[in-house]
Amino acid sequence: MKAIHYGILGCLVLTFYGSVQSALARNAHRNRVDPIPYANMPKWAVPFGRFRKPYHRWYVEPNTLGYDGAAREVPDGILTHLKTVNIGVLAPLDRNNPDSAYGIPMLHGAELAVERANARGGNDGIPFALRVHDDLPLWGASWMAIVKMDYDQHVWAMLGSVNSASTHIELRATLKLEIPIIDTATNDPTVTETRIPWLLHNFPDDRQQGYALADYIFNQLKLRHVAVLRATNRYGRLGDAVFLNCARRLSHQPVLEAKYSPGEQSFSTQLRMLREQGIDGLVIWGDAWEAGRILKQMRALGMKQPVFASSRVCSPQVIEIAGRAAEGLVTACAMNPDRTNPKWVRFRQAFLGQFHAEPDAYAAYAYDGMNILIGAIRKAGLNRGKIMDALRQYEMKGYRGVAGYAFFDYTLNNIAPITLGRVRNGHFIYWPERRTDWGGPVPSFMRAEALQESR
Amino acid sequence: MRLRLLQSLRLATLLILAAASSLAAQGPALYTRWINYTPANGFPEGEVYCVTVDGNRVWAGTANGLALIENGRVKRVFTTADGLAGDAVMSVAVDKQTGDVWVGTFGGLSRYSGGRFKNYTNLSSGVANDLVYGVAVQGRYVWVATAAGVNRFDTYTGAWSIWNETNAPFNEPWCYAVSLSKKKVYVGVWGGGVLVYDLAGHYWKPYRDPDGSMETVLYRNQGLIHNIVSGIAYNHETHMFWASTYFGLSGFDGRNWHNYLTKDSGLASDFINAVQTHGNEVWACTQKGLSEFDYKTKIWVTYRPANWRALDAAKAVKDGRGEIIVTRPDGNKSKLETPTSPAHNYILNLAFQGKDIWVATAQGLSHGIIQSQQKGKINESSTNGR
Numbered sequence: 001m002k003a004i005h006y007g008i009l010g011c012l013v014l015t016f017y018g019s020v021q022s023a024l025a026r027n028a029h030r031n032r033v034d035p036i037p038y039a040n041m042p043k044w045a046v047p048f049g050r051f052r053k054p055y056h057r058w059y060v061e062p063n064t065l066g067y068d069g070a071a072r073e074v075p076d077g078i079l080t081h082l083k084t085v086n087i088g089v090l091a092p093l094d095r096n097n098p099d100s101a102y103g104i105p106m107l108h109g110a111e112l113a114v115e116r117a118n119a120r121g122g123n124d125g126i127p128f129a130l131r132v133h134d135d136l137p138l139w140g141a142s143w144m145a146i147v148k149m150d151y152d153q154h155v156w157a158m159l160g161s162v163n164s165a166s167t168h169i170e171l172r173a174t175l176k177l178e179i180p181i182i183d184t185a186t187n188d189p190t191v192t193e194t195r196i197p198w199l200l201h202n203f204p205d206d207r208q209q210g211y212a213l214a215d216y217i218f219n220q221l222k223l224r225h226v227a228v229l230r231a232t233n234r235y236g237r238l239g240d241a242v243f244l245n246c247a248r249r250l251s252h253q254p255v256l257e258a259k260y261s262p263g264e265q266s267f268s269t270q271l272r273m274l275r276e277q278g279i280d281g282l283v284i285w286g287d288a289w290e291a292g293r294i295l296k297q298m299r300a301l302g303m304k305q306p307v308f309a310s311s312r313v314c315s316p317q318v319i320e321i322a323g324r325a326a327e328g329l330v331t332a333c334a335m336n337p338d339r340t341n342p343k344w345v346r347f348r349q350a351f352l353g354q355f356h357a358e359p360d361a362y363a364a365y366a367y368d369g370m371n372i373l374i375g376a377i378r379k380a381g382l383n384r385g386k387i388m389d390a391l392r393q394y395e396m397k398g399y400r401g402v403a404g405y406a407f408f409d410y411t412l413n414n415i416a417p418i419t420l421g422r423v424r425n426g427h428f429i430y431w432p433e434r435r436t437d438w439g440g441p442v443p444s445f446m447r448a449e450a451l452q453e454s455r
Numbered sequence: 456m457r458l459r460l461l462q463s464l465r466l467a468t469l470l471i472l473a474a475a476s477s478l479a480a481q482g483p484a485l486y487t488r489w490i491n492y493t494p495a496n497g498f499p500e501g502e503v504y505c506v507t508v509d510g511n512r513v514w515a516g517t518a519n520g521l522a523l524i525e526n527g528r529v530k531r532v533f534t535t536a537d538g539l540a541g542d543a544v545m546s547v548a549v550d551k552q553t554g555d556v557w558v559g560t561f562g563g564l565s566r567y568s569g570g571r572f573k574n575y576t577n578l579s580s581g582v583a584n585d586l587v588y589g590v591a592v593q594g595r596y597v598w599v600a601t602a603a604g605v606n607r608f609d610t611y612t613g614a615w616s617i618w619n620e621t622n623a624p625f626n627e628p629w630c631y632a633v634s635l636s637k638k639k640v641y642v643g644v645w646g647g648g649v650l651v652y653d654l655a656g657h658y659w660k661p662y663r664d665p666d667g668s669m670e671t672v673l674y675r676n677q678g679l680i681h682n683i684v685s686g687i688a689y690n691h692e693t694h695m696f697w698a699s700t701y702f703g704l705s706g707f708d709g710r711n712w713h714n715y716l717t718k719d720s721g722l723a724s725d726f727i728n729a730v731q732t733h734g735n736e737v738w739a740c741t742q743k744g745l746s747e748f749d750y751k752t753k754i755w756v757t758y759r760p761a762n763w764r765a766l767d768a769a770k771a772v773k774d775g776r777g778e779i780i781v782t783r784p785d786g787n788k789s790k791l792e793t794p795t796s797p798a799h800n801y802i803l804n805l806a807f808q809g810k811d812i813w814v815a816t817a818q819g820l821s822h823g824i825i826q827s828q829q830k831g832k833i834n835e836s837s838t839n840g841r
Contacts, residue, residue, distance in 0.1 A: 038670050039670075047666065047667075047668040047670070047671055048666070048668075048671070048673060052673065054666075054671035054672060054673050055671075055672045055673060055674055055675045055677075056671065056672040056716060056718070057670060057671055057672075058669070058670050058671070058672075058702060059670055066726075066742075067742070068724070068742040068743055068763075068800055068801055069502075069742060069799075069801040069817045070502070070799055070801060070817035070818045073818065074501075141577065143584065143585075143586055143602055143603075144561070144562070144585050144586065147541065147543065147561045147562065147586075150543075151542060151543075168627075168629060168645070168646070169586065169602050169629065172586075172602065172629060172631075172645055173561065173586060173602075176502070176504060176518075176543065176545065176561070177518075177543065177561075178502075190646065190669060193669040193670070193683075194645075194646075194683055194701060195683075195701040195702065195726060196701070
């Protein structure tokens with residue numbers, strides 16, 4: 001009898017021990033801090049990931065943006081000799097330039113941040129002042145703006161631009177001129193892949209958009225015959241390249257890559273080609289005004305396939321143009337404007353009050369970027385090398401701004417995953433949380449707090 | 456007291472020379488003496504972006520104008536006030552036939568001829584963009600690397616040719632540097648790899664990172680190591696071209712690629728601002744010092760200020776002492792201290808003047824001189840295990 005009792009007791013102890021062990025193991029797995037892959041890249045998107053370990057990987061080590069130049073040794077500016085602490089801005093502002101749809105809100109966001117900083121005393125009593133340059137696409141004339149900012153306006157840092165070609169040029173020039181750049185609007189992921197240690201970028205780039213869309217289209221919806229229709233400009237070319245790479249690595253080479261010129265009105269040729277291919281989904285990488293027309297003409301041709309698009313399409317304009325044809329459209333979204341986060345709500349009210357327009361992602365990220373920059377100037381003083389050092393302290397750290405939660409990797413690029421939005425009943429309905437569901441554990445930097453923030 | 460100090464200095468110099476001679480037996484000759492040009496001796500303040508030697512004249516492009524050095528003295532500094540197109544001077548080339556000096560600036564291209572500047576800008580000429588990074592002269596033609604493509608200017612007819620993404624295989628039009636051989640023109644393109652123009656065939660051939668991804672080097676000698684090319688140099692003796700990138704150094708011998716990273720060589724840093732080459736030597740201008748690679752012996756030598764990593768960087772440079780790091784093919788390193796050093800560890804470019812070198816740094820121009828006459832094998836006893 002005793003033996004039976006001991007046996008039962010033993011079994012209970014073993015069961016208890018087993019369950020404790022398995023709970024510990026589960027907990028350990030949950031709490032495991034996984035190294036963050038470059039660009040928070042899902043495993044399936046790693047180049048050659050299924051075939052070979054590369055000889056060398058860039059951007060995954062702390063000293064990726066190490067700077068050994070002499071900028072810190074330049075004598076600090078003397079605040080009392082200055083009337084203003086100048087910050088340059090390069091943005092497309094001419095209303096004839098289609099990119100002004102992004103540049104003007106970007107400038108307004110930056111202005112609001114500067115205004116608020118000045119209301120709090122500027123930089124030790126000296127106000128910040130923006131030195132604004134219009135980013136003109138013709139002949140790259142505005143690329144000289146950074147030279148003017150340096151030699152004529154003596155800026156301590158700059159913000160800009162939207163066009164990634166302009167941003168790359170500024171970046172190249174700043175490697176020589178040594179001016180910190182905050183880039184709050186470029187989608188081009190290569191901007192932060194140059195190792196030039198003079199730039200911080202907070203706008204969700206094409207990588208994050210490509211990963212989210214590819215995951216949704218191929219892994220979740222299980223679509224197979226997807227085509228891409230993209231603008232022939234740099235925005236379309238680079239974004240499309242990321243998406244195509246993702247698709248290939250998921251073994252779903254898009255069946256067709258069609259193109260259109262910016263400003264095109266009729267897309268019938270491209271749409272007929274797509275229809276003949278028997279596609280079961282279409283990805284548009286371009287701007288809202290063209291996407292709206294594409295949707296309208298596509299539905300008019302009787303094409304009912306689901307449509308997905310890049311973040312520039314996430315705009316009320318696409319619904320205004322396409323009307324009911326926009327229903328069901330899914331886009332990558334740089335930001336969720338329906339959040340009730342108090343920071344965002346206060347910013348939205350202030351922006352509406354001042355500029356009589358709803359703030360978009362370009363305004364929000366510019367506001368956050370300018371606040372990051374102003375904080376760095378206040379911390380470091382009037383020395384460009386030290387200002388950049390202060391910005392560099394964001395490496396592998398997060399920032400909670402009005403646009404949501406940003407997390408900067410070793411290249412000072414925001415790698416926080418993005419959200420998606422779907423048009424329903426004439427409005428964008430945003431996904432309740434950021435896309436973190438592509439296999440494996442949630443990255444440590446995006447755990448509960450960050451997810452809460454993004455709502 | 457003074458006599459004793461002089462004797463100590465002489466003894467120290469002799470010891471350094473002896474060590475340098477033994478370190479340098481059969482390997483590259485070592486530069487153990489440095490003369491620096493800084494604001495203290497009339498040189499412009501700020502970064503020195505480029506340097507070009509023309510006989511006994513040395514032209515240095517700086518953040519504050521174009522400096523001319525003759526017979527060891529700063530003879531003149533030209534700025535926009537003198538008619539130069541821009542104060543930030545990125546490149547200088549001398550036309551050997553006419554003596555004209557071509558200057559690439561962040562404000563356009565300038566031609567210094569007969570004591571006057573003539574400027575070529577985006578609005579006044581066929582120059583593709585006013586951010587001019589590189590310039591080179593080839594007979595009657597001047598080749599110009601700009602932020603929006605490559606130009607060729609015919610000095611006889613005044614005609615401009617332009618190549619960019621619309622008429623040549625440019626991934627990106629952002630050109631950084633241009634280097635010439637008798638048959639070809641080599642262009643380093645930021646984000647676009649290396650483009651080579653065949654002068655007889657009138658066509659461009661691109662060389663790009665074959666793995667196609669910015670974040671990886673798939674194989675060590677896969678091809679061009681990275682598409683973000685910062686400098687290009689053709690070697691007239693070995694017929695190889697070398698490309699510097701912010702991701703290591705690449706050389707191409709017409710058949711095979713030879714790539715070098717800090718992790719597999721004596722390269723001081725993977726972040727290389729420019730490359731120059733002559734004879735068996737390849738010089739990488741990195742942000743952690745000037746690295747010389749002797750292609751024949753596979754020995755690396757790096758020059759930089761001795762305590763450049765000191766927290767007080769300004770003090771490190773003012774201290775004046777230098778260090779030479781020699782890395783042998785087996786990875787063994789040895790270190791030598793010198794009483795003088797390049798003006799800064801952040802090296803932007805380099806030019807040769809006979810056996811001497813002129814080095815553009817972030818804080819002044821440096822003249823490197825070989826003190827020992829003796830060349831030979833690096834003394835094995837002086838090396839330390841890595």
